Amino acid sequence: MTQPVIRLAGIRKSYNIGTEVEAEILHGIDLDIAAGEFVALIGPSGSGKSTLLNLVGLLERATAGRIEIDGIDTATQDDVGLTRLRNRSIGFVFQFHHLLPAFSALENAMMPGIIAEGRATDAHEAAARELLRRVGLEAHSHKKPNQLSGGQQQRVAIARALLLGPRLILADEPTGNLDTHTADEIFALMREVNRERGSACLIVTHDPRLAERCDRSVRMVDGLLYT
Amino acid sequence: MRIRLPFELLVALRFLREGRTQSLLILGGVTAGVAVTIFLTHLIGELQSSIIERVLGSQPHVVIRPPDEINRRALPDAPGTLAIDQPRAQRLRPVDQWESVAKLAAATPDVVAVSPLVTGPAFALRGEASKSVALMGVEPDAYRRIVLMDKYLTAGRFAPSGTNAVIGIELAKDLGASLGDRIRVQTAGGREEVLTITGLFDIGNRDLNRRWVFVSLRLGQSLLDLAGGVSQVDLRVTDIFEAEAIARPLADATGLKVESWMTTNAQLLAGLKNQSTSLNLIRSFVTLIVALGIASVLVVSVVQKQREIGILRAMGAGRRQLLAVFLIQGALVGSVGSALGASLGWGLLQIFASVFRNGDGTPIFSPELPADIVIGACLIATVVGTLAAMIPARRAASLDPVDAIRS
Numbered sequence: 001m002t003q004p005v006i007r008l009a010g011i012r013k014s015y016n017i018g019t020e021v022e023a024e025i026l027h028g029i030d031l032d033i034a035a036g037e038f039v040a041l042i043g044p045s046g047s048g049k050s051t052l053l054n055l056v057g058l059l060e061r062a063t064a065g066r067i068e069i070d071g072i073d074t075a076t077q078d079d080v081g082l083t084r085l086r087n088r089s090i091g092f093v094f095q096f097h098h099l100l101p102a103f104s105a106l107e108n109a110m111m112p113g114i115i116a117e118g119r120a121t122d123a124h125e126a127a128a129r130e131l132l133r134r135v136g137l138e139a140h141s142h143k144k145p146n147q148l149s150g151g152q153q154q155r156v157a158i159a160r161a162l163l164l165g166p167r168l169i170l171a172d173e174p175t176g177n178l179d180t181h182t183a184d185e186i187f188a189l190m191r192e193v194n195r196e197r198g199s200a201c202l203i204v205t206h207d208p209r210l211a212e213r214c215d216r217s218v219r220m221v222d223g224l225l226y227t
Numbered sequence: 228m229r230i231r232l233p234f235e236l237l238v239a240l241r242f243l244r245e246g247r248t249q250s251l252l253i254l255g256g257v258t259a260g261v262a263v264t265i266f267l268t269h270l271i272g273e274l275q276s277s278i279i280e281r282v283l284g285s286q287p288h289v290v291i292r293p294p295d296e297i298n299r300r301a302l303p304d305a306p307g308t309l310a311i312d313q314p315r316a317q318r319l320r321p322v323d324q325w326e327s328v329a330k331l332a333a334a335t336p337d338v339v340a341v342s343p344l345v346t347g348p349a350f351a352l353r354g355e356a357s358k359s360v361a362l363m364g365v366e367p368d369a370y371r372r373i374v375l376m377d378k379y380l381t382a383g384r385f386a387p388s389g390t391n392a393v394i395g396i397e398l399a400k401d402l403g404a405s406l407g408d409r410i411r412v413q414t415a416g417g418r419e420e421v422l423t424i425t426g427l428f429d430i431g432n433r434d435l436n437r438r439w440v441f442v443s444l445r446l447g448q449s450l451l452d453l454a455g456g457v458s459q460v461d462l463r464v465t466d467i468f469e470a471e472a473i474a475r476p477l478a479d480a481t482g483l484k485v486e487s488w489m490t491t492n493a494q495l496l497a498g499l500k501n502q503s504t505s506l507n508l509i510r511s512f513v514t515l516i517v518a519l520g521i522a523s524v525l526v527v528s529v530v531q532k533q534r535e536i537g538i539l540r541a542m543g544a545g546r547r548q549l550l551a552v553f554l555i556q557g558a559l560v561g562s563v564g565s566a567l568g569a570s571l572g573w574g575l576l577q578i579f580a581s582v583f584r585n586g587d588g589t590p591i592f593s594p595e596l597p598a599d600i601v602i603g604a605c606l607i608a609t610v611v612g613t614l615a616a617m618i619p620a621r622r623a624a625s626l627d628p629v630d631a632i633r634s
Contacts, residue, residue, distance in 0.1 A: 087543020
């Protein structure tokens, strides 16, 4: 069997540890996602979806359990190692598109490469232009985020997430604040690039219509995962 | 081919450009601070050196004289004894063993010139006029290294020898004499000599122009009845503010009265020191204010840019990279502000130098800015900018990416 891109085993996450308001948000999560798999993570607000995504995205550390990204046990990595892993292996697409307002669409799409190499390279620029063309924004590459529509911004965010060819794409309600038509477009685009590039996707969504179109759905309720 | 900036510099520049108003305001603050610092430093430096030059231009840095004659009490210090102690009149006396004293002084490090001088009161007479003067018996070559007489000479040469004398322009006017004329000098001891004026000087001090009559050392000695002796030995040192430190050991070694200009002009020195202290105080406060300004603007910027910082962190930017982004912003504000400030300070100097002039039309101070002041101010501003950015930069680096993105 091929190695899963993500392997979660017994993940627990508590906040305010050691205080009176200590609260466990995740009560032991097990989840494997294989390369090229497109998985929807659904569940009510406050069930712990975003927390799980942050843990998988290495923005936070789990209280207990094991997170493996591409076979690497993240517990063995220090802050620098995690940061590097985030940069090379993971692409984020956030709900509110989260582009850097001071940079053009092209520069935003190039940013993971600039961070990785310390400065922009011609290869990054070529890759970013190709990705912007792929998401239909080649004519808008010089525009700043505030000159783009919500859907366009999210396309830039997708291009940015894909730049370094990460093994894993994490998307936190990527279509959350888009109208239905645009949401469908963006979702379709993500599905397409997932097929083209074979990266695993974990997508948090509230939209059952979108969840149905994924390879698989997992449901989170009160800090537990049901498949 | 486009220039690709390093990530940290690129982001720092964009952040500064994005917060345009804040950046311009703080840049203005740094500019003003640097301009004021450069302008004040140069102005006060110039004023001080011109004051010092004026004072020390006509006097030696250190003077060695014979010790004062004091009374020694013969009466026992028993209770009930009354004594009236009348200070002794100080007669003109030679420096004991002046040649070995001069040799010792010349061998002292940082002493660049040694000149024996015999000086005493006399009358200068010509026709009906009689003026009280100070006879100055000097070795011209040694003396012109103490007081730059050649610079002050308006006519003739500074070469008193035989019965040739060099006098000030005021005395010449008072006596109605000019170059080549003869004057008679008479000392209290009754000796007299007819001197030929072979040089006129204007030392920039009316009193000295009226009083000093330079003759050769030998003539001075015989007129003042100090055969072979001198009344003082003048010294010039490399660093004028070291004069006192050089004088003290000499006094201890010789047992003579060794005074530096710093003792004889104590009030001037205190004034200069106070001036320097207030200058430093102003500079420190300006630096502090600039530092606080940069720090506060960047602290606000970190708060405003929390989300962007979070995004960058999520994309894999390390803590060190973000630390650098904000440190660079501080350094940029400091260095660009100091470049602007140096230009502004230079402009201010040009205006001041053209508006405020001496009586003779020359500028009170040189409008040329010494490079060390400019480089110093720019370096300090850049370093202070970087240090001031330390607190905000550390905050940026320590932001939790999850909190930052959620904000």
